[in-house]
Amino acid sequence: MSRFSALLLLLCSLPLWAGQEILPFEDDAKRQLYQELVQQLRCPQCQNQNIADSNAVVSIDMRNKTYELVQQGRSKQEVIDFMVDRYGNFVHYSPPLNPLTLLLWVLPVLMLVLMLWYMLRRRQAVPTSEASNPALEQELDAIIDAYRSKK
Amino acid sequence: MRKWLFFAPLAIFLGVSVFLFTGLFSDPWTRDSALLNRPLPEFDLPDLMQPEQRWNRELLTGEPFLLSVWGVWCPTCKAQLGFMTELKEQGVKVVGLYYPLPVDPAFGDHFSLGQLQRDVQRELAYFGNPYQFNILDENRRLSLDLGVSGSPETFLVDANGKIRMHHVGDINPRVWRQKFEPAFEQLQQVGLAYQGAQP
Numbered sequence: 001m002s003r004f005s006a007l008l009l010l011l012c013s014l015p016l017w018a019g020q021e022i023l024p025f026e027d028d029a030k031r032q033l034y035q036e037l038v039q040q041l042r043c044p045q046c047q048n049q050n051i052a053d054s055n056a057v058v059s060i061d062m063r064n065k066t067y068e069l070v071q072q073g074r075s076k077q078e079v080i081d082f083m084v085d086r087y088g089n090f091v092h093y094s095p096p097l098n099p100l101t102l103l104l105w106v107l108p109v110l111m112l113v114l115m116l117w118y119m120l121r122r123r124q125a126v127p128t129s130e131a132s133n134p135a136l137e138q139e140l141d142a143i144i145d146a147y148r149s150k151k
Numbered sequence: 152m153r154k155w156l157f158f159a160p161l162a163i164f165l166g167v168s169v170f171l172f173t174g175l176f177s178d179p180w181t182r183d184s185a186l187l188n189r190p191l192p193e194f195d196l197p198d199l200m201q202p203e204q205r206w207n208r209e210l211l212t213g214e215p216f217l218l219s220v221w222g223v224w225c226p227t228c229k230a231q232l233g234f235m236t237e238l239k240e241q242g243v244k245v246v247g248l249y250y251p252l253p254v255d256p257a258f259g260d261h262f263s264l265g266q267l268q269r270d271v272q273r274e275l276a277y278f279g280n281p282y283q284f285n286i287l288d289e290n291r292r293l294s295l296d297l298g299v300s301g302s303p304e305t306f307l308v309d310a311n312g313k314i315r316m317h318h319v320g321d322i323n324p325r326v327w328r329q330k331f332e333p334a335f336e337q338l339q340q341v342g343l344a345y346q347g348a349q350p
Contacts, residue, residue: 032199044298044300045300045301047179055290056300057252057253057301058295058299058300058302060253060254060303061290061291061294061295062295066293084185084295086185086186086295086297086298087185087187087298087300088182088183088184088298090182
């Protein structure tokens with residue numbers, strides 16, 4: 001039985017984040033910060049990989065720099081600022097709100113508002129048109145009843 | 152309202168078409184360097200050929216020049232050496248920033264300056280040597296500060312040490328004519344006027 005459950009547990013083991021280099025950290029907070037950063041920073045060489053996934057030379061250098069800065073006790077924002085200062089906003093997966101990126105942030109909200117407005121308008125429009133015709137309603141009821149009684 | 156709605160699909164179609172059409176000609180690799188119009192970062196690095204000679208930002212100011220990030224391991228860098236040598240003969244100052252590949256001691260690799268110098272000498276003798284001198288970017292520290300993502304990359308730096316232009320990819324006659332030449336000539340004239348004004 002215990003063998004079986006062990007096997008079951010093995011089958012259920014979640015895919016682990018393998019392939020990370022083993023770096024010494026003195027506390028878990030720093031390790032976590034480092035992991036978070038390397039997954040949020042984008043490799044400038046390889047279009048759509050974070051620096052944790054990429055093995056481009058520049059990603060290796062950026063990981064090393066991130067490690068160095070985290071070990072120095074810099075905050076998350078400070079490390080991101082350091083990288084953005086050199087590689088531009090491209091390097092971080094969440095772009096900041098500025099005149100250039102305004103459209104990115106505003107467009108989805110605008111679409112949502114427009115959709116809601118359209119939906120509300122339709123809902124208001126429905127009872128005033130067809131449903132308020134009692135003769136048509138009666139006719140429809142008659143047809144439905146006739147159909148049901150046939151069965 | 153009705154009439155306006157009738158034309159809406161056409162308008163949306165045209166809008167999407169224009170957007171996608173311009174996308175055909177946009178290059179995801181071209182983006183402005185974050186360092187444009189900012190001074191060169193501070194550094195203190197050795198010369199590739201004479202390691203006892205050290206270079207820093209102040210030693211590089213005085214006249215406009217091209218800072219070319221390259222390495223012998225990079226085929227596109229080889230391809231641009233010939234044309235850049237022509238530029239040098241036309242009086243363009245080119246400084247090399249040598250971008251070494253990382254060595255992994257776990258695989259028994261080690262960095263040998265002597266071997267690197269021999270490789271560089273052989274390559275420059277064969278393809279042409281545009282460089283006034285080469286700075287060895289140990290650990291690619293300056294490259295990181297410059298926002299370099301690979302090689303070849305080229306920066307145009309003015310006489311005050313300010314970065315004026317950045318190019319990812321090789322320098323060929325077309326890129327030089329269209330992108331660098333007008334700006335370089337302007338910088339040179341400004342530099343000459345400035346030198347002329349000095350007593």
